[in-house]
Amino acid sequence: MASVNFFLRGKIVDKESTIWVRLRDKDIDISVPVPYLTCKPKEWKDGKCRVSSKKMFESDTETINVRLSKLESEIISRYAVDNPEHESKIWLKEVISPSQKSNAENIYSDNVVSFIEKYIEMKRNQISEATLKIANSTKELIARYVLYKKESNKLYKGLFFKDIDNHFRTDFENYCLQDIYQVSTTYKNLKFLKMMCAIAESHDIETHRNVKTWRFEMDKVLRNTPKSVYLTFEELDKIAQTEMPNDYLDNARDWLLISCYTGQRVSDYMRFTSSMIMEDSEGQKYLEFTQIKTGAKMQIPLLNKVQEVLDKRGGEFPRKISDVKFNLYIKDVCRIAGLDEMIYNGKMMVIEREGKKSITRKVFGEYPKYELVTSHIGRKSFASNFYEIIHTTYLLNVTGHTTEKQLLAYINKTDVEKAKSTAKIFTSLGY
Structure with a gap:
């Protein structure tokens, strides 16, 4: 629940010091100043002004604490209605200072x-790459x-904010279904559209x-969606021991191993x-860097498997x-290593449509595992392989996730795999 x-x-x-507000809920933890309220630190205790009668101005009808x-x-009630997912800090500032209009309104x-085009233009340097x-x-x-x-109704002039109602939502969802979008993708776009309406x-x-x-x-939409594949320790050893026929595949294989033993995004590793x-x-080696996506400063231990790759290359990382x-290359690497188990999952494909422009969509079916390998599999493999071995707190320190909920989205073990891992842990403890 939000606090x-x-x-x-x-x-x-x-x-006098400006009072700040902090909003926390699940994956949200943001703080912004309340520009029109101040208090002296000596008069402040437990989130309130100790001088209960204090006002900002003599003419004020309400005390600081009442305000x-x-x-x-207001924040709690608006949050329950608006449920902001993107640009929550902008949303909070607008709730705090509704009278402060943008110069560009x-x-x-x-x-x-x-509206969205103008939003992108004005916020391009202020919003994250993911939001952009x-x-x-x-x-x-x-x-x-x-x-x-417009093609079906010559009188249709375009989509305006006052037209975004429940009828629009139903029609838009049907359009997305017709265009072979996953429900989760449709919801993601509708959630962003809801935020645009609030702005x-x-x-x-x-x-x-x-x-x-x-x-x-x-949760209901994703419940029956196949989880992404990951590479087990056994498969990683198989990949490491398989001789690659070309230097470029050998280079790609080494980056794949590094990704699976560092747990970072491709933009970082x-x-x-x-x-x-x-x-x-004490002789322990660490990798120190700043994550591109989050801006978080990281210091993660350099595992032996990564060191083995570096030793093979004279202490240097593979070519970029x-x-x-x-x-493309790591699919070939995994194919050559024999990772051809058939798995039900989705992969991006170009769909040709008669009389219409071709589209790219994720198509679910039975595919050999190597076809499902992407650059993000390293992060998923690291989280899945080490989840039941290392305490979550330490695992978060390596992946850079801020909450366990975010980390759990990367844990892709089946119930049988989890049961086997749990049994091994109890056995190692002597039970």
Whole structure:
């Protein structure tokens, strides 16, 4: 359940300090200042002003504590309705200061596609790469939906925020189903669209009341979706011991092993160099770097399996290769290593449609395991292999996930595999 707390950052006991608010819930933990409320550290205790009668101005009708109490209630109630997933910090600032309008508010259009385009233009350097990606994909999907509507109805002028109601949602979901989108992908786009409606409303653009009631039961949608594959320790040993026919495959194989024993994203491990390796007074080596996606400063132990790859290459990491080539090469690596077990899962394919433009979608079916290997399998393999061996707290330190819930999304063991691993642990303990 979401919680709201207030605190001060100022340390000078007799100087007014801006009050900050912290919102926490599941994967969200954000703090922003409340620019119109201040308190001296010596007058502050347990999230409140100790001087209960204190006001910001003589003319104020409410004390600071009353305003904080009302603000807390407003944040909790708005959070329950808006359920912001993307740009939650922007959302919180807008709740705290609804009277503070952006200088650019009048340049936003009530046309949804135009609004998202302007949002991307203005926020490009302020939002994460992941948010930018979903913004672009949602904009393109909505643009295709609008074109589809215009083709069937010459009077259709476009999609406007006031038109985004429950009828639109049903029609949009049917369109996505017709275009072979997974329900989870459709929900992801609708959730972003819901956030856009909240931002549009903050700029005095008319929106439909229906959108605030939208809920997305992702757990039910994903319950029967096959989980992504991972490489077991036995398969990794098999890959390491298999001779590759070409140097470029040998190079790709070594990067695959590094990824599976460091647990990092391809954007991070493809930047690894020997200069990032540090050694402590006890001789333990670590990799020190900053994660591209999160900005988190990492220091992870250099495992023996990684050191073996470096020793093979004179202490250096393999040659850098592009993500595209890496994804292609490691499929060949795993094929040559004999990882051809048939698995039910999905892979991206180009679908040709008669009289229509071809589309790329994830198609589920029975595929040999090597065809399902991608650059992200290293992170999934690390999490799955070490989950029942290492305490979650330490595992989080390596992967860089902020919560156990995020980590669990990478754990891809079947119930049988989990049972076997659990049995081995009890056996090792003598039970």
